[in-house]
Amino acid sequence: MKNIKSIFALLVLSLGIVSCSDGTDDPLPVADDPLEGFNLIGSFETNGHALEIYSEQEGFTTGYNELFIRIKELSTGNYVSDATIHWNPVMHMTDKTHSCPRSEISTTGEDTVYKGFIVFQMASNDDEYWELDLEYSFGGSTYTTTEQITVNAPSDGKRTVNVFTGTDNVKYVLAMMPLTPEVAVNNLSAVLFKMETMMSFPAVADYTVAIDPRMPSMGNHSSPNNEDLLFDADTGIYSGKLSLTMTGYWKINLKLLNDQEDVLKGEDVTEENEGSSLFFEIEF
Amino acid sequence: MKTIYPYGAWSGHLGNLILALCLGIIPLSPQKAQAQEPILAPIIDSILPIDLKEVIVISSFNKGIEHKSQPKPLSTLDQYLESSKKVSMVKRGAYAWDPMLNDMTSERLSITIDGMRIFGACTDKMDPITSYVDVSNLSDIQVESGQQGARHGNVIGGALDMRLEKSDFRPLGWTGAVETGYESNNAAQIAGGELNFSNQRFYVDMDLIYRKADNYSAGGGEEVAFSQFEKYNLSTNAGYKVSENQKLLASFIFDEARDVGYPALPMDVSLARAFIGSLSWLQDRFIGDLENWETKLYANTITHIMDDSQRPDVPIRMDMPGWSDTYGFYTQTELALDGHHLMGKLDGYYNRSQAEMTMYPNDPNEQDMFMLTWPDVRTLNSGIYLEDKISLKEASVKLSTRLALQTFNVADDFGLNSLRIFYPDMAQRQTRVLKSVSTHYHKQFKALHLSGGFAYGDRAPSVSEGFGFYLFNSFDNHDYIGNPDLKNEKALEANFKMALPIKNLNIAVEGNYFHTWDYIIGEIHPELDVMTIGADGVKVYTNLDHANLYNVSLDMTYKLISELDWSGLVSYHRGTDQNGRNLPFISPLAYSSRLTYGHGNFSGTLTLSGALDQSDFSPDFGEDRTPAYTLLSLSLGKTFSIGGDTLYAKVGIENIFDRYYSTYTDWNNIPRMGRNFFMTLSYAIN
Ligand SMILES: [Cu+2]
Ligand SMILES: [Cu+2]
Numbered sequence: 001m002k003n004i005k006s007i008f009a010l011l012v013l014s015l016g017i018v019s020c021s022d023g024t025d026d027p028l029p030v031a032d033d034p035l036e037g038f039n040l041i042g043s044f045e046t047n048g049h050a051l052e053i054y055s056e057q058e059g060f061t062t063g064y065n066e067l068f069i070r071i072k073e074l075s076t077g078n079y080v081s082d083a084t085i086h087w088n089p090v091m092h093m094t095d096k097t098h099s100c101p102r103s104e105i106s107t108t109g110e111d112t113v114y115k116g117f118i119v120f121q122m123a124s125n126d127d128e129y130w131e132l133d134l135e136y137s138f139g140g141s142t143y144t145t146t147e148q149i150t151v152n153a154p155s156d157g158k159r160t161v162n163v164f165t166g167t168d169n170v171k172y173v174l175a176m177m178p179l180t181p182e183v184a185v186n187n188l189s190a191v192l193f194k195m196e197t198m199m200s201f202p203a204v205a206d207y208t209v210a211i212d213p214r215m216p217s218m219g220n221h222s223s224p225n226n227e228d229l230l231f232d233a234d235t236g237i238y239s240g241k242l243s244l245t246m247t248g249y250w251k252i253n254l255k256l257l258n259d260q261e262d263v264l265k266g267e268d269v270t271e272e273n274e275g276s277s278l279f280f281e282i283e284f
Numbered sequence: 285m286k287t288i289y290p291y292g293a294w295s296g297h298l299g300n301l302i303l304a305l306c307l308g309i310i311p312l313s314p315q316k317a318q319a320q321e322p323i324l325a326p327i328i329d330s331i332l333p334i335d336l337k338e339v340i341v342i343s344s345f346n347k348g349i350e351h352k353s354q355p356k357p358l359s360t361l362d363q364y365l366e367s368s369k370k371v372s373m374v375k376r377g378a379y380a381w382d383p384m385l386n387d388m389t390s391e392r393l394s395i396t397i398d399g400m401r402i403f404g405a406c407t408d409k410m411d412p413i414t415s416y417v418d419v420s421n422l423s424d425i426q427v428e429s430g431q432q433g434a435r436h437g438n439v440i441g442g443a444l445d446m447r448l449e450k451s452d453f454r455p456l457g458w459t460g461a462v463e464t465g466y467e468s469n470n471a472a473q474i475a476g477g478e479l480n481f482s483n484q485r486f487y488v489d490m491d492l493i494y495r496k497a498d499n500y501s502a503g504g505g506e507e508v509a510f511s512q513f514e515k516y517n518l519s520t521n522a523g524y525k526v527s528e529n530q531k532l533l534a535s536f537i538f539d540e541a542r543d544v545g546y547p548a549l550p551m552d553v554s555l556a557r558a559f560i561g562s563l564s565w566l567q568d569r570f571i572g573d574l575e576n577w578e579t580k581l582y583a584n585t586i587t588h589i590m591d592d593s594q595r596p597d598v599p600i601r602m603d604m605p606g607w608s609d610t611y612g613f614y615t616q617t618e619l620a621l622d623g624h625h626l627m628g629k630l631d632g633y634y635n636r637s638q639a640e641m642t643m644y645p646n647d648p649n650e651q652d653m654f655m656l657t658w659p660d661v662r663t664l665n666s667g668i669y670l671e672d673k674i675s676l677k678e679a680s681v682k683l684s685t686r687l688a689l690q691t692f693n694v695a696d697d698f699g700l701n702s703l704r705i706f707y708p709d710m711a712q713r714q715t716r717v718l719k720s721v722s723t724h725y726h727k728q729f730k731a732l733h734l735s736g737g738f739a740y741g742d743r744a745p746s747v748s749e750g751f752g753f754y755l756f757n758s759f760d761n762h763d764y765i766g767n768p769d770l771k772n773e774k775a776l777e778a779n780f781k782m783a784l785p786i787k788n789l790n791i792a793v794e795g796n797y798f799h800t801w802d803y804i805i806g807e808i809h810p811e812l813d814v815m816t817i818g819a820d821g822v823k824v825y826t827n828l829d830h831a832n833l834y835n836v837s838l839d840m841t842y843k844l845i846s847e848l849d850w851s852g853l854v855s856y857h858r859g860t861d862q863n864g865r866n867l868p869f870i871s872p873l874a875y876s877s878r879l880t881y882g883h884g885n886f887s888g889t890l891t892l893s894g895a896l897d898q899s900d901f902s903p904d905f906g907e908d909r910t911p912a913y914t915l916l917s918l919s920l921g922k923t924f925s926i927g928g929d930t931l932y933a934k935v936g937i938e939n940i941f942d943r944y945y946s947t948y949t950d951w952n953n954i955p956r957m958g959r960n961f962f963m964t965l966s967y968a969i970n
Contacts, residue, residue, distance in 0.1 A: 183655060184701030185708065217645035218600060218653065219817035225705055243705045245754065245815065248645065248653030283651050 034110040035068055044134075046145040048074050051134060056178065060130070060151040062120045063160035064175040064191065069105065069114045071136060079112035083138035088199075089118050089149075093128045101173050101193035101201035119175040119191065121163045123153040158281035166256065166264030171195040174209065174256065174278070177237065181244055181284045188242035190229055190280075192256070206231050209238050210255040212269050212276070217249060220274055247284050254278040338427040340368045342419050342449075356919060357934060358465035358474045358964045360495070361419050361446075369839060369853055370427050371444070372871060376548040376951040378470065378500055379513035379541065380415035380556070384949070386429060386796065386835055387857050387870050388441030391746035391804075392773075396436050396445045398535065399580060400562055401633045405588035405608035406553075407657050407748060407755045410546060414446070416539045416558040416586070420476050420493035421519035423449035429796060430777045431722035431739035434686045435629060435669050438718040438743045440775045440800065448535055450521050451482035451489050461968040469960035470500035470511070488522040499545070502955030503944035510545030510552055510594065531566040548951035549758050551592045551604065560584040570617050579615040588639075599817040600646065606639030606658065616669075625673040632666035637747045638696070641754075657755055659699020661747045665690040667718070679727040682737075686720040690744045692768075694751060702753050703768065706824075710768050716744045718772065724779075736780035742772040749804050749825045754815040757806075759868075759951055760823070760906030763815050764806050767825040775800040788843040795836035802827035803861065805905075831867060833859040847883040852876065858900065868905035871948055872898040872912075885923035889936075892916050898948045908953070913945035919962075932966040 035054045042053035042060075054068040071080040085105040091098055105116040124130055130151050135144045154160065161175040177189040190209055193201040209229035214220045227241035244250060253276035255266030266278035342364055356363065362381040365371045373381035374389065385393055395413040396402070404411040426445045428435075433443025451459075458481050465474035476493035494516040501507050519537040526532055537560040544553040562582035570577035590604040612633030619626040639658035645651075667688030674681045693713045694700045704710050722739030745767070748755055752766035779796035806823030814822055837855035844850055854875045859867035876893035894914035901907040919936025942959035950956065 182701060183698060185705050215653070217647060217650055218643065218815070221815055221817075222813035223705065224812050225708075245702065245705060246641075246643075246653045246655040247651060248643070249650045 034113055035070070038068060042132075042147065042149060044145060044147045045074065046147075047143040049080070049143070050074055051136070051145070051147075058155070060118075060120060060149050061154050062123050062151060063154065064177050065118050065120065066178065067116060067118060068108070069116075070112055071138070080138050081111040083114070083136050085114055085134065085136040087116070087118070087135075088133040089120070089130055090133060090199075091122060091124075091128065091130050096198065098198040099201065101175070101191070101203075117191075119161060119173055119193070120151045121161055121173050122151070124149075124151045156283060158283055160280055162254070162278050162280075164265050164278060166258075167262070168258070168264055170264075172204070172256065172265070173201065174254070176252075176280045179242075179282065181242075181250075181282050183244055183246055185225065186242045186244060187239060188229060188252075189237050189239040191236070192238060203236055205233065205236075206259045207238075207264075208257040208261075209240070210257060210266070211240060211242060212253040212255075213242060213244065213250050214253060214269060214275065215246075215248060216251055216274065220269070222269075244282070249281070249283045251275055252280040252282065254280065337429075337432065338368060338370050340364055340371075340425040340427060342422040342424055356936060356938075356962060356964070357932075357966065358419065358463055358476065359962075361414055361417060361422065364419060365414065365425065365444075368425075368427065369837065369855075370429065370442075372949055374409075374869065374949045374951060375954070375956075376410065377508075377513075377544070377546040377954070378497060378511045378957070379515070379544050379546075380411055382409050382412045383414055383444060384869065385427065385442040385444065386798065387833055387859055387867075389869070391749060392440040392743065394433055394437035394439045394443040394445075396443070397537070397560060398448050398562065399436065399445060399614055400560065400582040400584065401437060401610055401612050401635070402558075402560065402584050402586070403608045403610055403635050403637060403747075405586040405606035405637070405639065406556075406590060407604065407606055407639045407752060408549060408551070408590070408757075410544075410549070410553055410590065411556050411586065411588050414444075415541070415556065416517075416560065417446055417448075417519075417537060418493045418495075418515075418517040418539070420478065420491040420517060421448055421521075421537065423447050430775075430779060430798070431684070431720050431741045432724070434684060434720040434722065434739075434741060435627075435671065437631075437665070438667070438686065438688055438690070438720065438741065440741060440743050440773060440798065448519070448521060448537075449489065449491075450523065450533075451480050451487040453484050453487055453523060453525060453531075454482050455484055456480070456482045459968070459970060461966060463964065463966040465962065465964035467497070467960055467962040469957050470497040472497035474964070485525050486523065489520065491517075491519045493517050500957045500960075503939060503942045503958035505942075505958065506944070506955070508547045508954060510547045513541060513544040515539070515541035515544070529568045531564075533564040533566065534562065535564075536561045545594070548954040550595065550598065550756075551590050551602075552594055553588065553590050554593070555587065555589040557587045558584060573621075574617045574619050577615070577617040579613070581613045583609075583611045585609045601644040602641060604639065604641045604657065606637070608635065608637045610635040623675050625675075627669075627671040627673075629669040630667070631669070632664070634665075635661075635663045636695070637661050637663070655753060656696060656699040656702060657753050658747055659694050659703060659751055659753065660696035661751050662693040662695050663690065663747070664693075665718075678729075679725070681726075682722075682724040684720075684722050686718070686741075688718040689715065690718055691715045692744075692750060694768075699751075699753070703751060703766070706765060707768055714768065716772055718742055718744060722777075731785050733781070733783040735782075736778070739777045739779075740774070741777070742774040744772055745770045745804055745825065752825075754822075756816040756819060757823075757906075760904075761818075761820045762806065762808070762823045762906075763819050763821075765809075765812070765822060765824045770804055770825060771802045771827050773800060773802050773804050773827070790841045792839040793836070794839065795834065797834040798832070800831045800833065801829070803831035804828075805831075805861075805867075808904075829862040831859065831861045833857070833867070833870075847881055849880045849882075851878045851880070865904065866900045866902040866907075868902040868907050869949065870900065870902075872896050872900070872910070887921040889919045890916070891918075895947060901948070906952075907948070910946060910948045910950075910953070913943060913947070915943060915945070916940045928970050930968045930970070932968075933964070935961070935963045937961055 038054040041055045044051045050072040052070045102118040103116040105114050130149050133146050165171050173193045192204045223243040223245045225243050229238035229240035253269050256264045266276040366373045372384045375381045402413045429442040433439045436443040460479045463476045474495050478491045480489045496514045499511045517539045521535045523533045539558045541556040564580040567577040586608045588606040592598050614631035616629035637658045638660040641655050641657050643653040669686040671684040720741035724737030726735040750766050755764045776799045781794045783792040807826040809824050812822035835857045839853050841851045856873050857871040859870040872895050874895040879890045881888040897912045898910040917938040921934035924931040938960045946953045946955050
């Protein structure tokens with residue numbers, strides 16, 4: 001009787017062990033495509049390479065574009081690591097040619113993936129188009145290519161980039177960084193550049209972007225506990241807090257202040273003035 | 285003092301009582317008394333009445349006399365409550381009035397149905413618990429002031445317990461009744477019926493009532509738009525005697541109201557529905573000398589659909605549905621000892637309250653605007669209540685205490701993140717300890733009864749007060765934000781009553797005083813922007829340092845002749861905060877005077893009621909001065925015998941002079957009903 005009991009106990013125990021170890025027996029995950037989940041929005045075959053550009057968005061869009069680049073050697077199918085890449089987006093308009101704000105291209109944790117951002121301030125149209133100049137080097141050789149790209153306005157038509165001339169007569173580009181809005185306190189970030197020449201857009205530091213979110217469809221009410229966007233020297237980004245008290249369409253009225261606290265652009269929202277001339281839009 | 289039982293002995297019993305309550309939920313069979321301690325002391329059953337309790341008798345037609353004495357038998361439950369001495373009703377229309385006791389509303393009261401906790405699902409208090417029952421299924425309402433109501437829960441103002449009518453094993457066999465009524469002012473039609481079977485082993489009661497009313501007209505004939513309603517209520521009660529000593533009871537209520545207008549509010553209710561059920565086990569004898577053991581399990585679920593689809597002009601269309609589910613239990617037992625009558629109760633409930641708001645932009649291409657106004661708040665409350673009634677020589681003392689633990693959990697992340705816009709460090713859960721102690725002394729000098737007591741109690745914030753998100757209050761035209769950091773509200777209470785019968789005259793003077801610390805109320809935060817279009821500002825629930833409330837009343841009855849009774853009531857109330865600022869919804873001096881005639885099968889009632897000018901109003905909370913008014917109402921009733929059955933007819937006129945008036949309890953000063961003729965017919969099949 002005692003034996004049967006202990007056998008039974010053993011059985012139960014071993015069953016327990018088997019069922020416990022079940023969960024940890026999974027095979028190790030195979031290294032996935034690091035850019036899985038991103039959209040391939042451009043693939044340019046040149047010099048025996050394919051330059052692949054990935055984005056979270058469907059394509060090149062006006063405003064802030066976070067872009068990932070890979071270089072594939074067509075002969076081997078391998079992705080290149082240890083490359084340096086430079087880019088220059090140029091818009092060919094009927095009367096002039098200009099560039100736009102963009103970052104340097106840096107490496108990521110994945111050594112075959114490079115990243116950077118471009119802020120397109122205008123969309124392509126039938127007569128005016130964008131070209132992307134790319135210069136990349138690896139293995140001691142340098143290659144160049146120029147590819148035409150199409151930049152679209154965002155499908156929801158919401159404004160996420162502002163191009164304007166401040167009271168200091170400087171032309172600025174202010175772009176909202178991508179945000180997944182929630183009914184909560186959101187981290188809102190933006191990048192600010194000034195247009196020095198048609199081709200040079202240096203980043204602007206130490207200004208302030210004051211925010212005043214409003215719901216125009218609901219009496220233009222505001223939300224509490226927002227924090228203006230301040231410059232972070234480490235990241236080069238302006239960040240602050242955006243409170244959204246409900247879903248729907250929000251207009252984030254903006255004011256740009258320089259380091260002397262002078263208002264360069266934008267107006268206060270008052271009873272008489274429904275919105276600022278400088279704004280971002282969110283709808284969710 | 286010879287009647288006092290040795291302390292040690294009865295504290296031992298108290299221990300047993302607690303232990304039995306803690307363990308005793310399981311044993312369903314009678315525990316044979318082990319005869320370990322044969323108590324020979326006579327059980328004193330003549331405990332003097334010392335509760336400051338008012339019982340509002342509702343009772344159906346089958347109870348004959350009580351029914352007849354009602355001026356308006358098929359009136360709404362709200363009207364029954366309104367006619368009581370202690371309860372007043374906040375009105376947002378013709379339906380679902382919100383009861384107030386000692387000038388305090390639901391968050392400071394416990395409102396129960398047969399001891400069951402139920403919580404309304406409306407963020408705007410459109411569905412007080414009293415709206416989910418009807419006169420058809422109630423026998424009476426027990427009104428207990430202040431901490432006297434602590435048996436039912438943590439309260440400040442008191443408790444209302446609506447007790448369901450039960451045949452209760454009386455050997456009546458099959459009985460039934462049909463009732464119908466009509467009211468001229470709002471073309472209200474009322475139809476009801478009941479069918480009961482009862483014998484000594486088993487009973488089942490079924491009640492059904494249906495009401496439909498159009499808009500009512502104020503005095504002078506002005507129609508009050510959106511004051512219509514339609515509702516029906518179905519209820520069943522059943523009991524089975526398992527043995528002479530053991531009973532199993534079940535009750536079920538289904539209540540549904542549709543198309544309810546709220547003229548004082550910007551929104552109406554297309555559906556308010558409740559399912560309320562319970563199962564009880566009753567045992568006359570419990571463990572040892574413990575008796576009257578009752579254990580109840582209950583559950584209820586409420587759906588409240590609020591919208592503005594019927595309103596022609598709104599700045600923005602919106603839907604605001606709400607849900608409230610409650611699961612609870614209690615188990616209680618009594619112990620009679622030499623001079624002591626002890627009662628102990630363990631209770632608990634779990635409630636989840638959720639409400640949302642969807643606003644539809646005028647531009648159809650825009651996304652809907654959505655928010656959680658009650659963020660799925662889970663409230664768990666468990667408590668223990670102990671009471672001892674001690675009989676002394678021509679006097680008695682009642683001691684009672686409650687200790688409870690209440691936890692809140694904001695279960696919905698969307699809602700939690702919404703609240704964290706205001707309270708970035710807000711915790712998802714919080715726990716509060718709630719306490720109550722009360723002592724009450726009653727002394728009799730010949731015919732004169734004197735009683736008085738002191739009590740202390742506290743309460744946790746309500747779901748709206750703690751976790752509400754932009755709840756619009758149309759009374760003061762502000763959006764309200766809950767505050768999870770609120771402290772418990774605490775009140776010290778003193779009360780007295782003196783009753784003196786002099787021949788045919790009965791005079792009673794009664795009063796109470798509440799000194800409330802951390803009084804919870806909404807205060808304006810000027811830096812916050814309104815959400816609701818057209819609102820004047822935003823208020824956040826805050827603890828006031830303290831507030832004082834007192835109520836005094838003089839109640840008289842006089843038997844003029846054996847057929848004719850007169851009763852009169854005058855009451856005065858006052859409520860101020862620490863700066864002397866008036867609190868809202870405090871009654872001005874109010875009075876009523878009633879003549880009741882009853883002779884043979886004929887009865888009649890003439891009622892005069894009114895109030896003086898409300899001079900101590902609270903402008904900060906949206907009140908203005910409510911002028912004085914006086915009303916006169918008359919009702920006449922007669923009983924006919926038809927074979928073995930009875931037909932009872934009652935006719936009456938309310939607001940005979942068609943006065944246009946509103947009272948301090950009328951939300952946004954909506955006028956009350958003008959002249960109204962009513963008629964009810966009740967036919968009982970015996
Ligand atoms: Cu809104
Ligand atoms: Cu409602």
